[in-house]
Amino acid sequence: MLDPSGKAAFVTGAASGIGLGIACRLAEAGARVVLADIRAEPLEAARAEVAKFGGETLAIITDVSDQASVDAAADQIEREWGDVQIVCNNAGVAMHGEPLEKVQDPDWNWVIGVNVYGIIHGIRTFVPRLRAHGKASHIVNTASIGGLQVNPTFLTGPYSMTKFAVVALSEALENELKETDIGVSVLCPMSVATDIHLSERSRPDRLGGPTERPENHFMGDLIKQGLSPDFVGQYVVEAIRSGQFFILTHPETREWIERRHSRILQGYDWADGIGAKIGAWPVAAAKKERA
Numbered sequence: 285m286l287d288p289s290g291k292a293a294f295v296t297g298a299a300s301g302i303g304l305g306i307a308c309r310l311a312e313a314g315a316r317v318v319l320a321d322i323r324a325e326p327l328e329a330a331r332a333e334v335a336k337f338g339g340e341t342l343a344i345i346t347d348v349s350d351q352a353s354v355d356a357a358a359d360q361i362e363r364e365w366g367d368v369q370i371v372c373n374n375a376g377v378a379m380h381g382e383p384l385e386k387v388q389d390p391d392w393n394w395v396i397g398v399n400v401y402g403i404i405h406g407i408r409t410f411v412p413r414l415r416a417h418g419k420a421s422h423i424v425n426t427a428s429i430g431g432l433q434v435n436p437t438f439l440t441g442p443y444s445m446t447k448f449a450v451v452a453l454s455e456a457l458e459n460e461l462k463e464t465d466i467g468v469s470v471l472c473p474m475s476v477a478t479d480i481h482l483s484e485r486s487r488p489d490r491l492g493g494p495t496e497r498p499e500n501h502f503m504g505d506l507i508k509q510g511l512s513p514d515f516v517g518q519y520v521v522e523a524i525r526s527g528q529f530f531i532l533t534h535p536e537t538r539e540w541i542e543r544r545h546s547r548i549l550q551g552y553d554w555a556d557g558i559g560a561k562i563g564a565w566p567v568a569a570a571k572k573e574r575a
């Protein structure tokens with residue numbers, strides 16, 4: 285549980301959408317905000333917007349898919365501001381609309397590079413620094429509702445796979461940091477009104493450079509109706525304040541998660557029947573014990 289007031293907060297993907305919403309709400313809560321993004325111009329515009337809340341701001345061009353770039357950002361913050369106490373590993377890209385059998389390695393490398401390695405790099409850069417300064421701290425990783433279930437209609441396989449990874453990394457991190465004063469949250473929103481359908485605009489040169497990805501664009505109309513990034517930012521601030529792990533911003537997705545979990549549990553019921561039939565007694569015994 286951490287009051288953001290006066291703390292230095294590092295937010296990736298802060299030039300747009302949810303990252304900008306988080307940055308604004310953290311600034312409003314009194315944090316000093318470092319905005320990090322791969323796109324220089326929108327990053328500076330976002331910094332100016334966040335600065336309107338009155339606190340100190342810093343913009344650092346960062347490619348989260350590159351460990352050296354995240355390390356360099358952390359070094360710069362330490363030099364200029366000192367200890368970071370809030371880390372929001374939020375930058376991410378959408379890659380929808382293509383069946384798994386057609387997705388080629390440059391695309392896999394991009395979506396895994398940003399969505400999964402972006403979180404891994406954030407953890408590897410900042411956790412040792414947070415441990416070293418020992419002050420109360422908090423890490424928020426942005427996953428998605430797609431990290432808890434796979435959308436059945438939008439061909440979101442690669443994206444969902446990376447977001448399941450973000451949830452797993454966050455759960456593992458929470459376990460590993462249990463004995464410390466470092467809290468962890470994982471943000472799992474459904475539709476938020478951002479520019480994520482234009483994700484290909486920020487593809488790093490190392491991963492092929494900015495491209496056109498028309499398969500993503502259908503999402504633009506869908507997410508226009510989504511939750512405002514400002515509300516999502518407010519949920520994040522409340523989670524930091526209260527030490528909440530799962531940040532589930534869309535109540536309408538509860539049913540999806542219940543359905544997925546029922547399906548997993550049905551796998552036990554099925555195996556119990558088979559276990560009894562084939563004489564795999566440990567399974568049958570486990571069922572008896574549960575009863």
Ligand SMILES: NC(=O)c1ccc[n+]([C@@H]2O[C@H](COP(=O)([O-])OP(=O)(O)OC[C@H]3O[C@@H](n4cnc5c(N)ncnc54)[C@H](O)[C@@H]3O)[C@@H](O)[C@H]2O)c1
Binds near residue numbers: 479
């Ligand atoms: N919009 C939604 O409906 C939604 C839903 C669930 C989860 N999310 C997640 O929220 C996060 C933010 O997405 P958004 O919707 O605000 O999208 P957005 O495209 O509006 O913002 C993402 C920002 O990340 C930046 N970025 C991309 N690659 C980067 C890199 N390699 N290094 C640094 N910055 C990089 C982009 O330049 C952009 O400014 C993502 O992780 C996304 O998966 C979004």
